[in-house]
Amino acid sequence: MTIRKPNARFFAKMPAIDDQFDRPEGFRYEPDQPLAASFKAKSGVAAEGDSPTISLFDFIGDNGFSDARMAAALRTIGADTDVVLEINSPGGDYFQGVAMYNMLARHRGKVTAQIMGVAASAASLVAMAADTVLIPSNGELMIHNAWGITAGNAEDHAQTITTLKHLDQAMAETYAKRAQKEPAEILKLMSKDRGGGTYFRGQQAVDIGLADGLLDVRAESPVYADNSDDISHSLREWDRKLAGKLTKAERRQLFHDLRGMQDAAADAMQDAGILASLQALVATSTSFKGGSL
Incomplete structure (x- = not known):
């Protein structure tokens, strides 16, 4: 996942996963779409108890789905309201992911994360804040070591190594808390394939404890309230x-x-x-x- 560091000679970069999840040709991010305007599903008449849905369908970062967008969505929803977080993201900026994790963790309403496609890297970290994590049988959850690039002398590189190991430990502790396992066990999974990490598909994510159950994709999907300017x-x-x-x-x-x-x-x-x-x-x-x- 991308990491940020004050040192001007440190440049953040997504790991190899970035090449696997290039934006499709003609991709255009829709900034108004992550949060439905009325926060309720429409099935003729919105049923009482419908939860607002936030859709994290982009890279995590200023040019994608940012921590500021998550904060704005949660403020609009209200701290005591249950919320559904849909995720299909390859991850991105580590510290923005951590900020989102903490926002969701302190949200007083129940948070249900639904991994619609993939929750990789920083996106999987965000999912760990949910009270309930659901994943379809063909969905993927991926964890890996932090990545970064340093430009500088030996001391600069050594400092980066220290920083990356520090972040690896922090991530491992977060995943381990969710899975009720030892951080050392999670670190091994994050370090597989020279730090490339491990993918858990559907039931595998449930079995290891990073997800709570399988998402029934056959269930009727809510139709989100219109969030456009198309009023009568x-x-x-x-x-x-x-x-x-x-x-x-x-x-x-x-x-x-x-x-x-x-x-x-x-x-x-x-x-x-x-x-x-x-x-x-x-x-x-x-x-x-x-x-x-």
């Missing part, structure tokens, strides 16, 4: 009016809540109900969140 024409003017008073997420949540108060009718009828509710709201209040409409 009848509501667009109100969306513009509220833009200076509420954030985009708050506006979508308001429309969602008002829609839920209407009868389960056609969308046009629900939109009409929302408009009536908004007009009634304005009629009883000349200000909204500190500013006039």
